[in-house]
Amino acid sequence: MNHFELTGGELACEGVPLTRIADEVGTPVYVYSTATLERHYQVLREALVGAGLGDPLIAYAVKANSNVAVLSTLGRLGAGADTVSEGEIRRALAARIPAERILFSGVGKREAEIAFALDAGVLEINIESEPELELVEKVARAKGVRASVALRVNPDVKAGAHDKISTGKADSKFGIALPDVERLYAKASNSPGLRPVGLACHIGSQISDLASMDEAARKMRGLVERIRAEGLSLERLDLGGGLGVPYFNQPEPPPPSEYAAMIAGVVKGLDVQLAFEPGRMIAANAGVLLARVLYVIERPDGRRFLVLDAAMNDLLRPAMYDAYHDIRPVKPREGEAVAYDVVGPVCETGDTFARDRKLPPLQPGDLVAFMTAGAYGATMSSEYNSRPLAPEVLVKGDRHAVVRARPSYEDMLSRETAPDWL
Ligand code: LLP
Numbered sequence: 001m002n003h004f005e006l007t008g009g010e011l012a013c014e015g016v017p018l019t020r021i022a023d024e025v026g027t028p029v030y031v032y033s034t035a036t037l038e039r040h041y042q043v044l045r046e047a048l049v050g051a052g053l054g055d056p057l058i059a060y061a062v063k064a065n066s067n068v069a070v071l072s073t074l075g076r077l078g079a080g081a082d083t084v085s086e087g088e089i090r091r092a093l094a095a096r097i098p099a100e101r102i103l104f105s106g107v108g109k110r111e112a113e114i115a116f117a118l119d120a121g122v123l124e125i126n127i128e129s130e131p132e133l134e135l136v137e138k139v140a141r142a143k144g145v146r147a148s149v150a151l152r153v154n155p156d157v158k159a160g161a162h163d164k165i166s167t168g169k170a171d172s173k174f175g176i177a178l179p180d181v182e183r184l185y186a187k188a189s190n191s192p193g194l195r196p197v198g199l200a201c202h203i204g205s206q207i208s209d210l211a212s213m214d215e216a217a218r219k220m221r222g223l224v225e226r227i228r229a230e231g232l233s234l235e236r237l238d239l240g241g242g243l244g245v246p247y248f249n250q251p252e253p254p255p256p257s258e259y260a261a262m263i264a265g266v267v268k269g270l271d272v273q274l275a276f277e278p279g280r281m282i283a284a285n286a287g288v289l290l291a292r293v294l295y296v297i298e299r300p301d302g303r304r305f306l307v308l309d310a311a312m313n314d315l316l317r318p319a320m321y322d323a324y325h326d327i328r329p330v331k332p333r334e335g336e337a338v339a340y341d342v343v344g345p346v347c348e349t350g351d352t353f354a355r356d357r358k359l360p361p362l363q364p365g366d367l368v369a370f371m372t373a374g375a376y377g378a379t380m381s382s383e384y385n386s387r388p389l390a391p392e393v394l395v396k397g398d399r400h401a402v403v404r405a406r407p408s409y410e411d412m413l414s415r416e417t418a419p420d421w422l
Contacts, residue, residue, distance in 0.1 A: 002033060002036045002285040002286065002371075003033040003035045003036045003039075004018075004033065004036075004288055004369065004371065006332075009331060009332075010330055010331045011328060011329075011330045011331075011369055013031050013032075013033050013288070013395040013400075014033055014034070014035055014395050014396065014397055014398070015395075015397050015398035016395045016398060016399075016400045018031060018288070018290055018330045018367065018369060019330060019331070019367060020400075021290065021393050021395075021400060022290050022292065022330075022367050025391055025393055025402055025406070026391075026406065027290050027291050027292040027309050027310070027367070028289060028290060028291045028292075028308075028309055028310035028311075028314045028390040029289075029290050029390055029391050029392070029393055029406075030287055030288070030289055030290075030373065030374075030377060030378045030390055030391070030392040030393065031287065031288050031289075031290055031369075031392075031393045031395060031400075032065070032067070032069075032070060032283075032286055032287045032374055032392065032393070032394045032395065032403075033286050033287070033395055034073055034394060034395060034396035034397075035396070035397075036285055036286035036374075037070060037073050037074060037282060037283065037286040037374075038073065038077060040281060040282045040283075040285070040286065041058065041060075041074055041077050041079055041282055042077070043256055044058060044256045044276075044278060044281065044282070045058060045077075045078075047255075047256035047257045047259065047260040048256075048260045048263075048274070048276070050257070050260065051257070051260035051261050051263065051264040052264055053260060053263060053264055053267070053274050054273065054274065055273075056273070056274040056275060056276060057080050057101060057123075057236075057238075057273065057274070057275040057276070058078075058079050058080065058275075058276050058278065059079070059080035059081055059082040059101065059102070059103045059238075059275055059276065059277050060074050060079045060080065060081055060082065060277075060278065060279065060282055060283075061082045061241050061277045061278060061279030061280075062081050062082065062083050062084070062088040062091060062092060062279075063084060063088065063279060063376075063379055064279030064280055064282070064283045064284070064374075064375035064376055064379065065279075065283040065286075065287065065374055065375055065376075065377070065378065065379055066088060066091050066379050067378065067392050067394070067403055067404055068091055068094050068095045068403070069095075069392075069394045069401075069403035070283065070286075070394070070403075071091060071092055071094075071095030071097060072095040072096065073394075074097075074282065075092075075095050075096055075097040075101075079097070079101070080097060080101030080102060080103065080123070080275075081095075081097045081101065081102045081103070082103045082105055082241070082277035082279075083102055083103065083104055083105065083106075083122075084104075084105050084106035085106065085113065086112070086113040086116045086117075089102060089104060089113075089116065089117060089120060089122065093120060099120045099121040099122050099123070100121065100122075100123050101123060102120070102122040102123055103122065103123055103124055103125075103126055103150075103200075103238065103275070103277070104117045104122050104124070104125045104126065105126040105128075105152065105200070105202075105277070106126075106128070107128045107129070107173055107174055109125075109132060109135075109136075111135060111139060114135060114136055114139045114147075115139050115143070118139060118140060118143055118145060118147055119143075123148065124148045124149060124150045124197055124198070124236070125147055125148070125149045125150075126149070126150050126151075126152045126200045126238070127149050127150065127151050127152060127176070127184075127188075128152045128174060128175055128176065129176060130176070130180070130184060133149070133151075133184060133187070133188060133194070136149060136193070136194065137188075137191050137193040137194050138193070139193075140193035140194065141192065141193035145193075146192070146193060146194060146195040147193060147194055147195065148195050148197050149188060149194050149195065149196055149197065150196070150197055150198040150199055150200045150236060150238060151176050151181055151184055151185055151188070151196065151198075151199050151200070152174065152175045152176060152199075152200045152201065152202070153175050153176055153178065153181050153199055153200065153201045153219075153220065153223065154168060154169075154170060154172065154174055154175030154176060154177055154178065154201075155168055155175075155178065155201050155203060155215075155216040155219045155220065156168065156169060156170040156177075156178060156219075157169070157203050157212050157215050157216045157219070158203075158204075158212060159203040159204035159207045159212035159213065159216070159242065162206070162321045162322075162323075164320070164321060166203070166204040166205075167202055167203060167204050167205075168201065168202070168203025168204055168212075168216060174202070175201065175202075178219070178223075181199070181223055181227075182223070182226055182227055182230070185199075185227050185230075185232060185234075186230060186232065189232050189233075196232070196233075196234070197234070197235050197236050198234055198235055198236030198237055198238065198272070198273075198275075199220055199223055199224060199227075199234065199236075199237055199238070200237075200238035200239075200240065200275070201216055201220055201238070201239060201240050202240025202241060202242060202277060203216045203240065203242060204242050205241070205242050205244075205279075205280060206242075206244040206245070206247075206253075206280065207242045207243060207244050207253070208244040208251045208252070208253045208254070209251075209254070210254050210258060210259060210262050213239075213242065213259070213262065214262050214266065216239075217239055217262070217263060217266040217267070218266055220237060220239065221237075221266055221267060221270060224237060224270060224272065225270075234272070235272060235273055236272060236273045236274075236275055237267070237270075237272045237273070237274055237275070238274075238275035238276070238277065239263065239274065239275070239276055240276070240277050241276065241277040241278040241279050241280070241281075242278075243256070243259055243278060243280070243281040244280070244281070245280055245281055245284040245285055245372060245375075246285075246372075247284075247323065247324050247325065247326070247372050248324060248325075248326040248371070248372070253281075256281070279375055279376075280375040280376070282375075283374040283375040284372045284373075284374050284375035284376075285371075285372050285374065286374040287372075287373050287374020287375070287377060287378075288369040288370055288371055288372075288373050288374070289310055289314060289315050289369070289370040289373040289377055289390065290310075290330070290367060290368075290369050290370075291308040291309055291310035291314075291367070291368055291369075291370070292308065292309045292365065292366070292367055292368075293306055293307070293308060293362050293363065293364050293365060293366045293367075293368065294307045294308060294309050294345070294364060295307040295364055296340075296362065296363065296364060303341060304338060304339065304340050304341065305340065305341045305342075305343055306340040306341070306342045306343065306359075306362060307343055307344070307345065308342065308343070308344055308345075308353070308368065309344075309345065310344055310353075310370070310390070311344025311345050311346040311351050311384075311385070311387060312344055312346050312348065312350060312351040312384070313344075313346060313381055313382045313383065313384040313385060313387050314344070314377075314381050314387070314389075314390045315353070315370055315373055315377050315380075315381070316376075316380045316381065316382075317373075317376060317377070317380070318352065318353045318354065319348075319350040319351060319352070320380075324354070325353065325354075325370045325371060325372055325373060326370075326371040326372065327342060327353065327354060327357060327359060327368050327369070327370055327371070328368065328369050328371060329359065329360050329362060329366060329367070329368055330366070330367035330368065330369055331366070331367070332360045333360055333361050333362070333363070333366075334360075335360060335361040336361070337358040337359060337360055337361075338358070338359060338360075338361050338362075339356045339357065339358050340354075340356075340357055340359055340362070341354070341355050341356065341357075342354040342357055342359075342368075345385070345387075346384060346385045346387070347385065353370070378390065378392055378404070383412065386412065388406050388407045388408070388409070388412060389404075389406065389407060390406065391404055391405055391406040392404040
């Protein structure tokens with residue numbers, strides 16, 4: 001469900017025609033819908049609460065879309081933040097998400113980042129390995145504090161739409177291996193610098209069947225019970241993110257209500273606070289990338305290229321994961337659908353958004369919207385080919401605001417210098 005609809009023959013975000021945004025801000029530009037963000041958060045929350053899961057912490061995965069305005073929108077509804085760097089913690093704090101709703105995850109936290117997280121007072125640090133556990137302990141003891149930590153477990157479950165976004169198999173870099181979990185939990189419990197509060201897992205992204213999540217949750221439940229049987233205290237279980245979204249041509253992901261019912265079945269009778277780290281399911285359908293057609297090139301063999309002003313540096317997912325994004329003309333023209341290879345201006349063949357995509361006829365100057373681009377869109381963009389980062393616009397009802405400006409070429413160049421000894 002999203003709030004990008006054809007209104008009066010053209011695509012609008014809530015009450016704002018996308019043409020207006022493109023004309024004012026230029027293209028390429030990301031456009032986000034407040035109503036969609038809010039709805040996705042509420043639907044998930046209501047599903048979890050409705051399934052009898054108490055008052056779970058929904059720690060939105062900042063990496064999906066880290067714009068401060070997006071974080072503020074979710075934070076105001078009560079969302080926490082799952083962060084993986086000092087930069088993300090700073091963003092969450094800047095969006096006034098209280099530190100006690102911030103989780104710090106990630107496989108390679110630096111000492112300074114751990115110190116920053118402890119000073120900020122984050123709810124918990126999700127520890128991914130024994131050396132990291134020792135470093136957090138050292139930093140906490142030097143500060144004279146006890147760091148609240150959870151152990152991120154690698155439950156050895158295969159999940160996720162693509163190998164590059166599957167994180168829960170034993171051979172992936174993430175998490176503590178199952179045979180080590182109980183020993184490390186006990187080790188943390190005996191440390192004056194650590195206060196273990198729970199377990200966490202995250203097995204992958206764009207997951208469209210519940211079986212893998214169910215398997216992981218059951219393994220986590222088993223661990224909770226075994227750790228408690230040792231007489232150790234464990235109050236929180238973080239089951240990660242990963243729920244998929246419909247990208248048009250993919251298996252329909254399970255609705256949040258089914259997910260919540262599955263979790264409720266697995267954790268029945270287990271007295272823990274639950275936490276979740278959803279990213280994509282909150283942000284993906286809340287955003288589009290707007291681009292303009294620069295050229296329509298027709299080859300003698302009949303192949304047609306649609307060259308846009310957006311490129312792989314703006315939306316990396318098709319190049320990196322062969323991801324499918326629906327492409328919709330903002331003002332669809334009459335006429336037979338035409339097959340286009342939709343490409344950007346970057347000097348790589350990989351800068352191809354779609355091959356042989358059937359679209360209504362398009363002409364130079366027309367606008368198109370890449371749908372479902374609100375998650376892992378702007379956050380994965382780069383300045384490759386020295387292209388300025390696309391700006392971001394947030395819409396709420398009939399209002400809109402630029403929430404990240406397009407950098408000027410002067411901004412981009414001002415970060416670099418050629419030393420005078422050259
Ligand atoms: N928690 C942790 C520890 C994660 O690593 C991730 C995502 C999430 C939560 C959120 O997962 P979600 O609910 O969004 O599936 N760039 C890829 C996705 C990478 C996901 C990485 N981790 C893509 O564009 O498909």
